[in-house]
Amino acid sequence: MEHKKLVIIGASGHGKVCAEIAVRCGFEKILFLDDDSSLTFCGRYPVAGTVTDSDKYIETASFFTAIGNSHIRERIMRKLEEDGGEITTLVHPDAVISESAVIGYGSVVMAGAVINADAIIGKGCIINTAASVDHDCVVEDYCHISVGSHLAGTVHTGKHTWIGAGAVVSNNVTVCGECMIGAGAVVVRDINEIGTYAGIPAKRMDTMT
């Protein structure tokens, strides 16, 4: 089943960028759902109801969840799955993606992003503008690789981990799930404990002086 109509859940700035990518991917009609009832438009597109209204579109549209919070993103995607909704993947035509890379459904890959050979991106991930994910990386489900951040070869990021804007993770390094890596950080050693890490080299923030 292929639809040209897309329902985007989450009428934020991120949602607006996703809508523009969706147009580049061939969607002809776009509307948003958001629980903030004060919102009427997101960019050029109407906010047509709240998240529970997704039921109304299950048979006639595809869905994309554009929510920054990875746990909420997962919860909404799971509900759509249970309801039998078709969840789309959005890849900007100006992203460069190896033929051997795998991208999980419900993920978005934004303009200028590069995903190299044999990288595996899980479902519900955000590979943001001009981010790079190099060869053999594994980015588990619901990660966010922020604008201009770089994962060198064979990096592994666990579920729900957020790599901040402009951060770098050195080759062969693992960052466990549920971590926040601050903007501009450089991660040079494995991170095995959940936490927020920042700086060069990255250190756990509650241990910084």
Ligand SMILES: CC(C)(COP(=O)(O)OP(=O)(O)OC[C@H]1O[C@@H](n2cnc3c(N)ncnc32)[C@H](O)[C@@H]1OP(=O)(O)O)[C@@H](O)C(=O)NCCC(=O)NCCS
């Ligand atoms: C790391 C981060 C999560 C910390 O947020 P926070 O817990 O609210 O931290 P605060 O802003 O209260 O800052 C606490 C201290 O850490 C410092 N700090 C914050 N972020 C830092 C970073 N990325 N690198 C180095 N130091 C940082 C602050 O300067 C402050 O230092 P001070 O106490 O000496 O003034 C956040 O700053 C960050 O980097 N978020 C990433 C945002 C991002 O990349 N968005 C991408 C969207 S695509």
